[in-house]
Amino acid sequence: MLLLMVKPDGRTKAWVVTGDPAPSPETVLAVVEAVEAVPAPAVREGPILVGVGFDAWGGGAPPAGASPPIPRDWYGYFAKDGGRLDDAFMARVWPD
Template identity: 90%
Template sequence: MKTKAAAWAGLATIGLSLGLAACDRAGGRSDAPPSASAPAEAWAGKDVVLYLPDPVMKKRVEVSVLSPYVQAAGTAAEGAVRAAPVQPGASGMLLLMVKPGGRARAWVVTGEPAPSPETVAAVVKAVESLPAPAVREGPILVGIGFDAWGGGPPPAGASPPIPRDWYGHFAKDGGLLDDAFMARVWPD
């Protein structure tokens, strides 16, 4: 049991440590473009965000299964971005929703300017081609923060971000990102 707790804490720590690495010494995120002499990195993973509460995640998926999937998704997304033509810098979140039965979908949320639709489609296709991890009792939602081509403005709206079209699935007075919401976003 201690091993599982340590593994979940490690996954959460990965997100925190990667997020801290993206901060400048003043404590804020540096939005300055890379120097003209240094080429912008095509893809830089920043953090991993668990969109559901920790007890729900622990009940639905083993970290020993989720962690390699998240790493593989980041690698697949990086490959798709590196294969695309260089574009203006973008920062955002690669969202991964996994449902029982080996089903997974991906979404890309960025600030403006966004990568080309072709690049976003290539990232989604590359990530969705991966075998989905086994989950039980309901869906999970994980995000991988990233900077592409040196990064850019963060996505507008919620933090952590969700796709703009998802806002229409909330009730007028708000709502929760729960199983019912995820079923509206991605119906069976």
């Protein structure tokens, strides 16, 4: 899963979520850098988060658990009883 966050100021940040076996770190970094190099669309309010599922370079089975898959380090931003992927959550994941 490719996740892309776009903020109103034109900044973007990408994450790639894979199952096992995962592609090499170099492949994941190349995908992230290529996606972040694309000019962002205009966003008036946000941030916005877009997820795109893809199957390439031996990304393995989808990760068990979250649907849609989210980066493992995001789990630390949820409350013990879960949470939502809302603007407040996104601000914790990628602070200004």
